[in-house]
Amino acid sequence: MMFVTSLRRVTVPVVLLGVALVVTGCESGPDVRGDYDKSVDFGKYKTYNFVSATTPNGGEFKSLAMQTIQAAASREMEARGYTKSDTPDLALNFKGKLEEKTDIESTPAPMYGAGWTMGGGPPEMAAGMVPKVRAAWREAGRAGEPRLAALAYFSLGDDAEQDSRTYLREYYAFLGPYADRIADGALRSEDALRGAVKAFEDAGITELTFDPTTTSLEQIDRLADVVL
Numbered sequence: 001m002m003f004v005t006s007l008r009r010v011t012v013p014v015v016l017l018g019v020a021l022v023v024t025g026c027e028s029g030p031d032v033r034g035d036y037d038k039s040v041d042f043g044k045y046k047t048y049n050f051v052s053a054t055t056p057n058g059g060e061f062k063s064l065a066m067q068t069i070q071a072a073a074s075r076e077m078e079a080r081g082y083t084k085s086d087t088p089d090l091a092l093n094f095k096g097k098l099e100e101k102t103d104i105e106s107t108p109a110p111m112y113g114a115g116w117t118m119g120g121g122p123p124e125m126a127a128g129m130v131p132k133v134r135a136a137w138r139e140a141g142r143a144g145e146p147r148l149a150a151l152a153y154f155s156l157g158d159d160a161e162q163d164s165r166t167y168l169r170e171y172y173a174f175l176g177p178y179a180d181r182i183a184d185g186a187l188r189s190e191d192a193l194r195g196a197v198k199a200f201e202d203a204g205i206t207e208l209t210f211d212p213t214t215t216s217l218e219q220i221d222r223l224a225d226v227v228l
Contacts, residue, residue, distance in 0.1 A: 042090075045082070046081075046089055047083050047084070047085035047088045047089045047090070048085070048088045049084055049085055049092070051091045051093040073092060113146075115146035115148055116146060116147070116149070117147075117149035117151065117207075118205075120151055120153075121150070123150075123199035123200045124203070126203040127203035130205065131204075133146055133148065134204075145206075147206070148204060148207065149205065149206070149207040149208070150205045150207070150208055150209065151208075151209045151211055152196055152200075152208065152211065153185070153187065154187040154193060154211070154212065154223065155186060155187075155188055155213050155214055156188065156189075156219060156222040157219075160213075160219060161188055164186055165186075167214065168182050169183050186213055187210075193223070193226050193227060196208070
């Protein structure tokens with residue numbers, strides 16, 4: 001159940017059945033470098049852990065990227081006979097630099113797609129993508145304008161907030177602590193909803209889908225009172 005409103009004109013509630021993507025992310029391989037002290041006999045060490053786990057507050061939030069890197073490092077260490085320990089012989093550390101890069105493919109997406117949708121994210125993210133989508137659309141020789149859509153989670157009313165947070169945390173539980181950030185990011189006030197409409201419109205989005213996060217149909221009426 002979704003509520004879709006056009007940012008060019010007010011429409012009745014409909015269900016967005018599908019939007020074709022015209023932008024794809026192109027992921028290049030990582031540049032991995034390593035070094036170690038060649039004068040050290042690492043064969044005498046038997047256990048390991050990460051520096052973050054051996055320092056105060058080491059058990060606090062880890063990003064998805066950090067969890068992925070640590071899991072990969074653990075597999076390599078254990079394949080070499082090391083055992084993870086709270087009092088390790090070796091303390092592992094790493095650092096990385098992540099650069100977001102997006103490539104616009106002119107074939108086949110802009111040739112056949114209906115437009116682009118952002119399935120979650122702030123207006124600032126949409127603002128960075130909209131010009132690229134329009135450029136790809138023009139380069140492909142398409143007539144008119146691409147469909148530019150975005151999705152936003154919401155709940156309205158104090159009686160709905162707990163159900164909303166529970167639903168989002170359970171749905172995104174596979175992301176670990178990041179699920180809390182998604183739950184916290186849902187729009188939960190009239191001002192937040194109006195602000196989102198304005199911000200997405202300024203970003204160039206022409207369709208904004210409000211996705212309820214509770215099972216109460218009353219949420220649709222509350223939303224309509226705010227945005228229609």
